[in-house]
Amino acid sequence: MKVTFPHMGNLWICLNAMLQYLGVETVVPPPSTKKTLSLGSKHSPEFSCMPFKLNLGNFMEASELGADTIIMAGGCGPCRFGYYAQVEHEILCDLGYNYKLVVLEPPEKHISQLLSRIKYITGNRSWFEVIRGIRFGFAKSRAVDDLEIMAMKLRPREKSPGHTDTALTEALKLIAETRRPEHLQESQNNSAEIMKSIPTESRQVLKVGLVGEIYTLLEPFANMDIERKLGRLGVEVDRSIYLSQWVNDHLFMGLVKGLRSSSLYQRCSAPYLRHFVGGHGQETLGGAVYYNNAGFDGVIQILPFTCMPEIVAQSVLPSFSQDTGMPVMTLIVDEQSGEAGLMTRLEAFVDLLAENRDRKKELA
Amino acid sequence: MIGFLGIDVGSVSTNLVYINEDGKVRESIYLRTNGRPIAALQRGLQEMTELLPPKTVIRGVGATGSGRHLAGIIAGADVVKNEITSHAVAASRVVPGVRTVLEIGGQDSKIIILRDGIVADFAMNTVCAAGTGSFLDQQAARLNIPIEKFGDLSLKSSSPVRIAGRCAVFAESDMIHKQQMGYDMPDILAGLCEALVRNYLNNVGKGKDISGTVVFQGGVAANQGMKAAFERALNIEVIIPPHFGVMGAVGASMLARDHVARGVPTRFKGFGAAESDFRAGSFECDGCPNMCEVVEIRKDGSVIARWGDRCGKWSTRMDRRKISS
Structure with a gap:
């Protein structure tokens, strides 16, 4: 059995850690590229969203490397993502791929449901080992998030452009290559050192919160490196969803305390949206409110074209913006998106935020 | 006469305007880009020299439009600004x-x-x-x-x-x-x-x-x-507004005027840019499966700028835009 899984930002680092720890052979798909997207788009329904197309492309590319089993998250609720694993599997079957499929659905009642699905993959390893494996994967997701948060703060302040990204790649590699839980702390220390060694200068920066659909937030290929682009424009970024937080909320049912969680955003969204609308629609509004309270300069919503939950959120955001005066911009991405258009919008939005701030200062 | 140049290289048209020190539009040129932005820009510069009196001094240049980076490199712009901001600036000053x-x-x-x-x-x-x-x-x-x-x-x-x-x-x-x-x-x-x-x-x-x-x-x-x-x-x-068709260029010229008002010298390369031999070429990078199409601008045979790569391997490092504090 050679197990593969779809890419979503640095998710592969955690999944790979967990599976390898448990002695499962894995195939990490090649990073998502234009080739992945064209492969996926060719065989996907036109109106499925971009994450669907990239998943499919990932599986096709992983198959070339010998993968024969897919692990994929499932879900339930108004977002179509719940069906993606099954539909993608059907498409792969039609194309003649011979994949087995294991869907990790969020546990409906109790965490043991998730564990039993994992057990299918891990065979006859002890529960103790399985739980240690999951904890190892989760610990890595937190390590990865810590590094990304550091990078988002460093980018607008780095002395030579691009330095942070080189360092981040190196630091992430250290975390990814750690094979044993007992070595993780050391790798974390070393990777933090790498990040701290980036020469910076103190500058006034703008702060922008990214909200929206999880896949397009977490996968730099899907959002055309928006964090990096904003960093280069002198903007410090935060996003409403991080990997560790998502794993905790959706797979551990919030078992780990002390992390920012979707329940916080759900509380924040109360003045505008008091109901679950599928996907992360409610969190998008909650995130916007959260960033407004936290004194951010602006909010950018990112969603894949045809994403229903985010369309609901998008139509509520203008009233939030009117009430609070917080500038909000929505970016829709799909396989047709052009980079030039994105750059124009980002530059104009950053101009708007800078002018806003200068104006506030004059009044103060 | 001292003034400022605004250049807007768009998908359909390439526009140039010349404004005087008071920000009044004195000359404007509207050309079809015809898919050849460099040629259009050079023709625009050429026509502008013919319109302007001989002793005109260009004190600053602003570039905008989808071809703003290209225009910025070729003409030597002091300000390279996206078209949304440029249009807004022009509209708010004119009306x-x-x-x-x-x-x-x-x-x-x-x-x-x-x-x-x-x-x-x-x-x-x-x-x-x-x-x-x-x-x-x-x-x-x-x-x-x-x-x-x-x-x-x-x-x-x-x-x-x-x-x-x-x-x-x-x-x-x-x-x-x-x-x-x-x-x-x-x-x-x-x-x-x-x-x-x-x-x-x-x-x-x-x-x-x-x-x-x-x-x-x-x-x-x-x-x-x-x-x-x-x-x-x-x-x-x-x-x-009176110059409705060239408002992007008007905004760019006004931004250039604001920029050099702080006392910095202009980077304008002179109207001679119309005569230099600029060539744009592209090649597909084979470093990874993204296969980015990298654009390369050559002036008289030597590379002066590259862009279009996702990873930044080829692009000339653009100056970080300083946010004025």
Whole structure:
């Protein structure tokens, strides 16, 4: 059995850690590229969203490397993502791929449901080992998030452009290559050192919160490196969803305390949206409110074209913006998106935020 | 005479303006880009030298439009600014107190909401180009009507025909259908304008707080029929500024003027740029499966700029834009 899984930002680092720890052979798909997207788009329904197309492309590319089993998250609720694993599997079957499929659905009642699905993959390893494996994967997701948060703060302040990204790649590699839980702390220390060694200068920066659909937030290929682009424009970024937080909320049912969680955003969204609308629609509004309270300069919503939950959120955001005066911009991405258009919008939005701030200062 | 140059290299047109020290537009040039931005820009610079008196000193240059980086490199611009900010700056200086800018160009359309002279919100067309100049251009050609007469003809309409404006292709079939039904040409043209305005307001203008003073600019503002259709739909008077077709370039020149006012020297390479041999080439990078198409600009044989790569391996390192504090 050679197990593969779809890419979503640095998710592969955690999944790979967990599976390898448990002695499962894995195939990490090649990073998502234009080739992945064209492969996926060719065989996907036109109106499925971009994450669907990239998943499919990932599986096709992983198959070339010998993968024969897919692990994929499932879900339930108004977002179509719940069906993606099954539909993608059907498409792969039609194309003649011979994949087995294991869907990790969020546990409906109790965490043991998730564990039993994992057990299918891990065979006859002890529960103790399985739980240690999951904890190892989760610990890595937190390590990865810590590094990304550091990078988002460093980018607008780095002395030579691009330095942070080189360092981040190196630091992430250290975390990814750690094979044993007992070595993780050391790798974390070393990777933090790498990040701290980036020469910076103190500058006034703008702060922008990214909200929206999880896949397009977490996968730099899907959002055309928006964090990096904003960093280069002198903007410090935060996003409403991080990997560790998502794993905790959706797979551990919030078992780990002390992390920012979707329940916080759900509380924040109360003045505008008091109901679950599928996907992360409610969190998008909650995130916007959260960033407004936290004194951010602006909010950018990112969603894949045809994403229903985010369309609901998008139509509520203008009233939030009117009430609070917080500038909000929505970016829709799909396989047709052009980079030039994105750059124009980002530059104009950053101009708007800078002018806003200068104006506030004059009044103060 | 001392003044400033604004350059807007767009998908359809390349515009140059020259403003004097007081910010008054003295000369403006509107050229078709024809898919060859470098040639258009060089021709523009050439024409500008002929228009300007011999002793003119260019104190600053601003570039904007989708080809702004290209223009910035070739002419040596002091400010390279996106077209949204440029249009907003131009509108707010030319028409003080403006609160809404409707801008429809060759292949894009945008709306800019200003409050107290600064941009509060904006949007650009994303997945559809049905309401832009290229579409009107095509339809005018299909109906054998010179684009310049399109607007005046549509104003003769007494009852505009309703045309499906959701999609340019369907709008065209609907128009053909209405022609075959025997409707009057002015009524069809006016109906087309209304359909485009509807499309614009429902897509680009969705959720935006459109209030007066409203300015309508971009090449399509030449069409009086569009102005009338906007006024009917919004029930607000729509102002078309004198240099409506070149407002992006006007904004860029004003930004250049602000920039050099701090005492920095200009980076303008002189009108000689019109004679140098600039060549744009591209190659596909084979470093990873992204296969980015890297664009390369050569001046007299040597590379002066590269861009188009995702990873930054080829692109010349652009200066970090300092946010003025």
